[in-house]
Amino acid sequence: xxxxxxxxxxxxxxxxxxxxxxxxxxxxxxxxxxxxxxxxxxxxxxxxxxxxxxxxxxxxxxxxxxxxxxxxxxxxxxxxxxxxxxxxxxxxxxxxxxxxxxxxxxxxxxxxxxxxxxxxxxxxxxxxxxxxxxxxxxxxxxxxxxxxxxxxxxxxxxxxxxxxxxxxxxxxxxxxxxxxxxxxxxxxxxxxxxxxxxxxxxxxxxxxxxxxxxxxxxxxxxxxxxxxxxxxxxxxxxxxxxxxxxxxxxxxxxxxxxxxxxxxxxxxxxxxxxxxxxxxxxxxxxxxxxxxxxxxxxxxxxxxxxxxxxxxxxxxxxxxxxxxxxxxxxxxxxxxxxxxxxx
Amino acid sequence: xxxxxxxxxxxxxxxxxxxxxxxxxxxxxxxxxxxxxxxxxxxxxxxxxxxxxxxxxxxxxxxxxxxxxxxxxxxxxxxxxxxxxxxxxxxxxxxxxxxxxxxxxxxxxxxxxxxxxxxxxxxxxxxxxxxxxxxxxxxxxxxxxxxxxxxxxxxxxxxxxxxxxxxxxxxxxxxxxxxxxxxxxxxxxxxxxxxxxxxxxxxxxxxxxxxxxxxxxxxxxxxxxxxxxxxxxxxxxxxxxxxxxxxxxxxxxxxxxxxxxxxxxxxxxxxxxxxxxxxxxxxxxxxxxxxxxxxxxxxxxxxxxxxxxxxxxxx
Numbered sequence: 233x234x235x236x237x238x239x240x241x242x243x244x245x246x247x248x249x250x251x252x253x254x255x256x257x258x259x260x261x262x263x264x265x266x267x268x269x270x271x272x273x274x275x276x277x278x279x280x281x282x283x284x285x286x287x288x289x290x291x292x293x294x295x296x297x298x299x300x301x302x303x304x305x306x307x308x309x310x311x312x313x314x315x316x317x318x319x320x321x322x323x324x325x326x327x328x329x330x331x332x333x334x335x336x337x338x339x340x341x342x343x344x345x346x347x348x349x350x351x352x353x354x355x356x357x358x359x360x361x362x363x364x365x366x367x368x369x370x371x372x373x374x375x376x377x378x379x380x381x382x383x384x385x386x387x388x389x390x391x392x393x394x395x396x397x398x399x400x401x402x403x404x405x406x407x408x409x410x411x412x413x414x415x416x417x418x419x420x421x422x423x424x425x426x427x428x429x430x431x432x433x434x435x436x437x438x439x440x441x442x443x444x445x446x447x448x449x450x451x452x453x454x455x456x457x458x459x460x461x462x463x464x465x466x467x468x469x470x471x472x473x474x475x476x477x478x479x480x481x482x483x484x485x486x487x488x489x490x491x492x493x494x495x496x497x498x499x500x501x502x503x504x505x506x507x508x509x510x511x512x513x514x515x516x517x518x519x520x521x522x523x524x525x526x527x528x529x530x531x532x533x534x535x536x537x538x539x540x541x542x543x544x545x546x547x548x549x550x551x552x553x554x555x556x557x558x559x560x561x562x563x564x565x566x567x568x569x570x571x572x573x574x575x
Numbered sequence: 576x577x578x579x580x581x582x583x584x585x586x587x588x589x590x591x592x593x594x595x596x597x598x599x600x601x602x603x604x605x606x607x608x609x610x611x612x613x614x615x616x617x618x619x620x621x622x623x624x625x626x627x628x629x630x631x632x633x634x635x636x637x638x639x640x641x642x643x644x645x646x647x648x649x650x651x652x653x654x655x656x657x658x659x660x661x662x663x664x665x666x667x668x669x670x671x672x673x674x675x676x677x678x679x680x681x682x683x684x685x686x687x688x689x690x691x692x693x694x695x696x697x698x699x700x701x702x703x704x705x706x707x708x709x710x711x712x713x714x715x716x717x718x719x720x721x722x723x724x725x726x727x728x729x730x731x732x733x734x735x736x737x738x739x740x741x742x743x744x745x746x747x748x749x750x751x752x753x754x755x756x757x758x759x760x761x762x763x764x765x766x767x768x769x770x771x772x773x774x775x776x777x778x779x780x781x782x783x784x785x786x787x788x789x790x791x792x793x794x795x796x797x798x799x800x801x802x803x804x805x806x807x808x809x810x811x812x813x814x815x816x817x818x819x820x821x822x823x824x825x826x827x828x829x830x831x832x833x834x835x836x837x838x839x840x841x842x843x844x845x846x847x848x849x850x851x852x853x854x855x856x857x858x859x860x861x862x863x864x865x866x867x868x869x870x871x872x873x874x875x876x877x878x879x880x881x882x883x884x885x886x887x888x889x890x
Contacts, residue, residue, distance in 0.1 A: 236798040257782050257783060257784075257785070260782070260783040260784050261783055261784040261785075264608045264784045264787075267686060267695060268686055268687075268689065268690035268694055269690070271682070271683050271686035271687050271690065272686070272687045272690050272691070272695070272699070273853070274683060275683070275687065275703070275706055275707060275710060275754060275755075275758075276703070276706050278703065278710075278718075278751055279706055279709060279710055281725070282717075282718075282721050282725075282751075284780070285721065285724070285725045286717070286720075286721070289724075294624065303730075311595035317631065320720055322734065332611075333611050333614055334611075336607065336608050336610075336611030336612075337608075337612045337614070337615060339608055339611075340609060340611060341612065344605065344608060358616070359613075359615060359616060360614055360620055361879070362615055363752055364875075364879070365617050365872060365875055365879075366615060366619060367621070367843075368805065368808050368809075368812075368871055368872070368874075368875035369812070369868065369871060370812025370813070370867060370870065370871055371621065371812070371814065372812070372814045372839050372842055372843070372864070372867075373626075373864055373867060373868050375624065375810070375867040376625075376842070376846075376861065376864050377621060377625055377626075377628070379624070379846075380625050380629070380717065380827075381621065437618055440614075440615065440618070441615070444615070445747060468597065468601055469601060469605075470600070470601050470604045470605075478607070489713075494712060495712075497714075498712075498713075498714025498715070498716070498717075499714070500714065500715065500814075500815045500837070501715075501815055501818075501843070503813035504814075504846060504847070505846045507844070507877065508846065508847060508848060509847055509848075527714050527716040527815070530670045530716050530717075530816065531716050531719070531818070531819065533873060534716070534719065534720045534723060534724075534819055535819065542720075542723075542724050545720055546720070546724075549717050549720060552714065553713070553717070556712060556713075556714070556825070
């Protein structure tokens with residue numbers, strides 16, 4: 233019996249290549265901790281390096297006038313007024329389309345899970361799979377789709393400069409006798425051209441998967457007992473959703489939507505395809521008007537060879553990061569203020 | 576007796592008057608929700624159909640041959656008397672930037688995730704998690720600016736051979752951008768490994784390092800590989816960083832010090848107006864976009880398959 237025990241002793245372990253010495257094993261453990269701490273702190277170092285380099289060069293041109301001024305050939309006069317207004321407009325219109333569709337999809341996926349029917353179940357699973365695949369599509373691909381579908385509308389309605397349908401424009405005679413078309417604030421045309429509306433719809437495609445996934449998570453966090461109680465007192469499916477689970481999930485949905493919108497504000501690639509680099513010195517008058525957004529303006533400045541414009545780009549980045557910080561603070565505030573444990 | 580709710584003919588406010596009206600309303604709402612959900616399928620379908628249709632139109636052009644596109648090693652759509660459309664220089668540039676990015680993001684992300692999940696004291700965790708969240712929220716154009724104005728001058732001061740636009744600088748920036756994705760997804764995978772496995776290993780006398788490397792990592796392997804694949808897909812599709820820092824010369828090179836052009840970088844160049852509408856170079860961007868879509872979609876799908884197929888299921 234004692235012989236059987238000794239076969240499991242230290243000699244046997246070492247013969248199989250396992251570290252027999254406890255000291256060596258502990259040393260490995262300590263060494264790994266050091267590597268871990270180095271790796272983990274490197275991300276903190278990189279972030280602080282990035283922020284420091286942007287702050288140190290960006291504060292030169294940053295003042296209140298920078299927020300209001302129009303882009304200029306002179307770095308000291310350049311500002312991002314039109315870009316800020318463009319970003320706000322595009323994101324507002326984008327939220328107007330993306331939030332209802334996104335929350336609707338999430339409600340379908342979470343609250344209307346089919347219990348029977350092979351094909352319905354398959355459809356449900358397919359929609360779910362499709363959404364996680366869409367989240368992985370590069371945003372510039374959405375830009376190209378937006379260009380074809382929204383800006384040009386497959387060429388069905390002629391070119392954007394000569395629209396087949398235009399509502400809200402009337403001829404206007406200038407004082408020197410030349411006449412041109414004046415466009416009202418509700419001006420609408422088909423195809424919609426490289427305007428705010430096309431940008432917003434394209435951005436909707438980009439953030440829709442994000443909105444759907446975060447709204448789904450918020451709905452999933454609502455305990456089933458609330459749903460069972462509602463159904464138990466005779467509520468229909470929609471009454472249960474609209475009176476019980478959606479209201480309970482609203483703080484989570486809002487937090488997720490705000491984070492999705494902060495992603496939309498920083499998105500440059502699809503906007504670059506839709507809007508291009510245009511020199512814009514005015515506020516967009518209507519939803520078909522040319523526009524630019526903050527990241528695009530930053531890209532334009534960063535691309536210039538002059539060093540001075542790099543400082544202007546850094547100032548623009550500070551403004552953009554400040555806006556994003558505000559969005560995140562709002563999301564955290566909503567999460568903390570309205571979040572109450574439901575179970 | 577005067578209680579108004581006792582009156583049976585008076586409907587209770589907020590309630591549909593008849594069962595039929597209610598049923599119709601339920602059906603309508605359900606149809607609307609199904610419509611919302613089908614919208615996402617419509618998006619996927621239109622991506623595939625539009626990109627494929629325009630790419631086919633591109634291949635029908637006289638100056639383009641489909642064999643040259645898939646096997647050619649020269650991409651010169653804008654310069655020179657004879658235009659060449661061989662996609663390999665663009666794929667090569669994309670893969671070069673992705674390789675540099677992954678050699679930054681994967682080891683750092685994996686080690687950080689192991690540390691966060693298995694080792695980190697709460698105090699360091701409270702600093703690390705928000706840092707990674709902030710990094711994840713920074714727009715990519717900011718990383719591009721960082722690569723162009725900080726990383727590239729730093730590299731040039733270290734070694735003369737770097738060009739002003741180079742794949743290495745862009746790759747490092749893309750790697751920093753991917754780091755939070757790798758870390759958070761890997762940490763999720765590690766956290767999903769049940770406590771009992773760790774407790775069992777500790778009970779046999781294993782050190783923390785042995786538990787992490789020999790027990791937790793193998794158990795979470797499918798999730799980790801899926802996280803890596805997702806990060807690779809993100810790096811392949813990344814646009815603004817490479818448009819700013821990697822340059823715009825489609826080189827067939829494996830030297831990261833040189834300027835390259837990625838697939839996304841080429842699309843940016845076309846849509847910034849270097850080409851006339853409807854010319855072969857304009858249509859070629861659709862063909863490139865289709866290749867890019869197929870690559871990223873393929874990587875995402877493989878990642879999902881791996882996660883599903885090789886997941887160790889614990890109760």
